[in-house]
Amino acid sequence: MRLLLVSVLLLVGCSVQQQDQLAREAARAAITPVLAERFPGVPLDPTLDCVIDNANSVQIRALALDSVTGPTENTIQIVSDIVSKPETLTCLAAEGLPALLR
Template identity: 70%
Template sequence: MFRLIRHSLVAAALAILVACTPQAQDQIARNAARSALTPVVSEQFPGVPLQPALDCLIDNANAQQIRALAADAVLGPTESTLQIAKDIASKPETLRCLAINGLPALLR
């Protein structure tokens, strides 16, 4: 039942996205992905500045990761959300971004 509801909500969200321009679709998906990541980053990475960390994760996620995270935003984060966050965070470009943007915010 839970899975059916989740799929229905995701399908409805995708139907709305289809009516948007590609740029609007991308922004909506990124905002939804950010929404799914916020509680995960807050809980799993305490002390890390939230906004810079979210920016680094979203900016370094691939399209498939953004879509999966956006789907997780519908009903809340899952174990998959955490795994995707860890996968993105382990990319060298994400680590560089966090070092450049996250550490200075931490030192303020």
């Protein structure tokens, strides 16, 4: 809880762009274990980029909050929803698959 309070206080002094970047970084922390467990062997960095880039702001905020408590069933559902978007699948095909084939 203390970490959450400190995070909120830090965000208050940030610009909207800085807040977005911090939320995206926090969301990455929640997404990483989900991808590692659900999609073993998939290159994490390009996959994370595709998921983050195709998440909407509500999803980013929810995932950022999940980074404080750790992944939950909600985290898994949000990541699954993002991964199944056509634009995420296109990104994964363009960015993730080539990394896997290297």
